[in-house]
Amino acid sequence: MPLLRRVSPVPATTATLSHHHVHLVTPLRTPPSSLRLARLRICPAPSIRPLRAIPSTRCHVTGDPAPSPVPVSGSARATLVRIGEALSLGFPVWVASACALALWRPATFLWVSPTTQMIGLSFTMLGMGMTLTLDDLKGALLMPKELAAGFVLQYTVMPLSGYFISKLLNLPSHYAAGLILVSCCPGGTASNIVTYLARANVALSVLMTATSTFAAAFMTPLLASKLAGQYVAVDPMGLFVSTSQVVLAPVLLGALLNQYFNPLVELVSPLMPFIAVATVAVLCGNAIAQNASSILASGLQVVLSVCCLHASGFFFGFVLSRMLGIDIASSRTISIEVGMQNSVLGVVLAGKHFGNPLTAVPCAVSSVCHSVYGSIVAGIWRSMPPNDKGE
Structure with a gap:
């Protein structure tokens, strides 16, 4: 018959129990303030002998599964993952170095053709799609307010900022068109890394990037033609086809592969960074190299306009989100998503659909600028955990 008794501490080395074996059936997991009772099952002991200490690696409660060995990843894969993370974290350094090299030695990047640009960007967007599943896209239903606010701010704050900054600084038509084009692009994939470093809402960041990217096939051509059409001729249908080819299709394919062919994705994912x-x-270096002399002549005006554009995105993305009653962590995420654009998409679209190659220059500068801004913001916010009691 089961009995309830108070269990006294037993030394971990040896102990001698007489007449009975004692089997612990229910583990003692209650706090000291609670009743420290254990259900004991007592059965006759055939003999009396000391209990030896059990090695800690083999000790587990009856009924619980024994601890299984921790799987160890292949050393080559683990090395690739670590190097990929280092490359991602040093993203602004690599892009800035490529742009500086393009100014110094333009011939280094002049080999890049439009076809190479399309293929490279398609593989990049495929890698982004591999981080998603179809279930992730359904998760948007769990955060409708934050997601809707981020989407609206993405396609209002940045395009309007690009338009008014172009007017305010009286940019030449080709630079104005390039600034407006990059402002109409969706959020960049680097924003997910910056959100993680800033300890903001990573899930919302991924969903916002995916949502704005899917919508880019319609929103980018529409907004670019309306806002930049007064500066240069814009072909909305051509922009729609190109955006669908290099953004929509690869991201969908990546999500489908991750959903149904996950072993393949696990195999190739370390190579995607x-x-x-x-x-x-390479694409930013190519855009700079093609216009190195013009950039050196009037580069300060372009850099100033791009810096103002991304500063506006980060600032108004956060302030307007807070005004809408969104919590601090999510507001930080929206700020990062709005402030960081898919500049490479702008470079590719500018090179293919805008006659003047100088149109791609603001897009290339944008890639460096928003990465630097994002790194600074991540460092500041990482040291200021959100508490939703004001900042």
């Missing part, structure tokens, strides 16, 4: 960082650096 290399492809993404190399693609962004």
Whole structure:
């Protein structure tokens, strides 16, 4: 018959129990202030002998599964993952270095053709799609307010900022068109890394990037044609086709692969950071190299306009989110998403659909600028945990 008795501490080395074996059936997991009772099952003991200490690696409660060995990843894969993370964290350094090299030695990046640009960006967006599943896209229903606010701010704050900054600084038509084009692009994939470093809402960041990217096939051509059409001729249908080819289709394919062919994704995913960082650096370097002399002549005006554009995105993304009653962590996420654009998409679209190659220059500068801003913001917010009691 089961009995309830108070259990006294037993030394961990040896102990001698007489007449009975004692089996612990229910583990003692209650706090000291609670009743320290254990259900004991007592059965006759055939003999009396000391209890030996059990090695800690083999000790587990009856009924619980024994601890299983921790799987160890292959050393080559683990090394690739670590190098990929280092490349991602040093993203602004690699892009800035490529742009500086392009100014110094333009011939280094002049080999890049429009076809190479399309292929490189498609692989980058495929890598982004591999971080998503179809279930992740359904998660948008769990955060409708934050997601809707982020989407609206993404496609209002940045395009309007690009338009008014172009007017305020009286930019030449090709630079104005490039600034407006990059402001109409969706959020960049680097924003997910910055959100993680800033300890903001990573899930919301991924969903916002995915949502704005899918909508870019319609929103980017529409907004660019309306706002930049007065500066240069814009072909909305051509922009729609190109955006669908290099953004929508690869991201959908990546999500489908992650959903139904996950082993394949696990195999190739360590290589994707290399492809993404190399693609962004080469494409931005190419845009700078093609216009090196013009940039050196009037580069300060372009840099100032791009800095103002991204500062506006970060600032108004946060302030307007807080005014809408969104919590601090999510407001920080929206600020990062709004402030960081898919500049490489702007570079590719500018090179393919805008006659003047100088149109791609603000897009290339944007890639460096928003990465630097994001790194600074992540460092500041990481040291200021959100408490939703004001900042």
